[in-house]
Amino acid sequence: MFKVTVCGAAGGIGQPLSLLLKLNTDITHLALYDIVNAPGVAAxxxxxxxxxxxxxxxxxxxxPNALADADLVIIPAGVPRKPGMTRDDLFKINAGIIRGLAQAAAVNCPKAFMLIISNPVNSTVPIVAEVFKAHGVYDPRRIFGVTTLDVVRASRFVADIKSSVDPISTRVPIVGGHSGPTIVPLLSQIQPPVxxxxxxxxxxxxxIQYGGDEVVKAKDGAGSATLSMAQAGARFAQAVISASVRGTTGIVEPSFVxxxxxxxxxxxxxxxxDGLAHFAVPVELGKNGVEKIHPIGPLSDYxxxxxxxxxxxxxxxxxKGVDFVANL
Incomplete structure (x- = not known):
């Protein structure tokens, strides 16, 4: 038995993500939570x-029922930025949503793997960590910021300029964070080498750093990267499931941990x-989540x-994420 809960299941990312998860035969119970439209998506x-x-x-x-006994929780919940809304306004709203979901998860499924998609991941992951600490159930091995979209984009974009490259098998390590200049593609470490x-x-x-802007522009302000993010989220979820349920070894995926x-x-x-508490780094997954953090490896001067x-x-x-929880 393996239960997955999606928080924000009726949203732009949540619906395609839930579809991909429903196709996953390792999952026996898919619980869909949202403040609207969840029954229709589930039906x-x-x-x-x-x-x-x-x-x-x-x-x-x-x-609470959505989260009870969940083995894995994926959170794409949040609101898009609206006209007249500052980035700080947006952060406060989404941070509040994530804090509330984290509090519920800490009570109802404290040992679940937590996969955080909601932006800004660089801040929302520390929010979840601080909430779990406050509830005395914090296990750093089980909380992940999903940065897989950066990895997916990198492989695709390299293939766009090198026709001999297979975008499926090519791996580009991504370290740092999950926004603009915090995304550091290690193109010197591409495997197979390019x-x-x-x-x-x-x-x-x-x-790679600003690939999301291409989607926003193409959607003419009507949305952001939802379909590709859903695929990336499902891919990382499968990696966690394969390692924890199937016992598959040697699975390495970058994640903000x-x-x-x-x-x-x-x-x-x-x-x-410089002593950062959280960082996106290649992570080897195991039955309890993070099995091993791999080194960043040799870097070019660039x-x-x-x-x-x-x-x-x-x-x-x-x-910013830590302070948001501390200043409540």
Whole structure:
């Protein structure tokens, strides 16, 4: 038995994400929570002939049932930025939503794997961590910021300029965070190796860091990256499920995690990133979540510059999340 709960299941990311999860035969119960439209999404998905039972949970009153005994919780919930709304306004609203969901999860499924999609991930993951700490149930191995979309984009974008590259099998490590300059693509470490010119590296880095802007522009202000984010979220969920349920070993995916999740290898990374508490780094997954944090590895001079900029921004991003919980 494996229960997955999606918080924000009726939204732009939540609906396609829930569809992809319903197709996953490792999942036996898919619980869909939202403040509107959850019953309709659940009814629609329940007609798909895969094993997962689908249940709908509407508004705060039904949130405890949605989360009860969940093995994995995915949170894409939040509101889009509206005209006249500042980024700080948006942060306060979404941070409040994430805090409330984290509080409910800490009570109803404290040992669940928590996959945080809601932006800004650099701040929302520390919010979840601080809430779990306050409830005495914090396990850094089980809380993940989903940065997989950056990884997916990187593989696709490299293939766009190198026709010989297979976007499915090509892996581009992404470290740092999950917004603009905090996203650090390690193009020098592509596997299998790909020869890139200095100009190609700079152009690819810019595109990977700000790929989301392409989607916003193409949707003419009517939305952001929802379908690709849903696929990326489902991919990371499957990685966690494969490692924890199937016992598959050797699964490595970048994710924004607490570096204390691996007491053996985490401190070495912290030493490279000025002691940051959270950082996106290649993570080897196991039955309890983070099994091993992999080193950042050798960096080119250009990547070192990118990392320095990312660390400065991440310090304030992380602290903003911590302060939001502390100042309640």
């Amino acid at each position: 629609d998905l329940s007609h798909i002939n895969t094993p997962a039972k689908v249940t709908a949970h509407l508004k705060d009153a039904e949130l 020869e890139l010119t200095t100009e190609e590296i700079k152009a690819l880095t810019q595109r 607490a570096l204390t999740a691996d007491p053996k290898n985490g401190p070495a990374v912290q030493g490279q990133v 990547e070192k510059e990118l990392l320095s900029v990312a660390v400065k921004d991440l310090k304030s991003n992380i602290q």
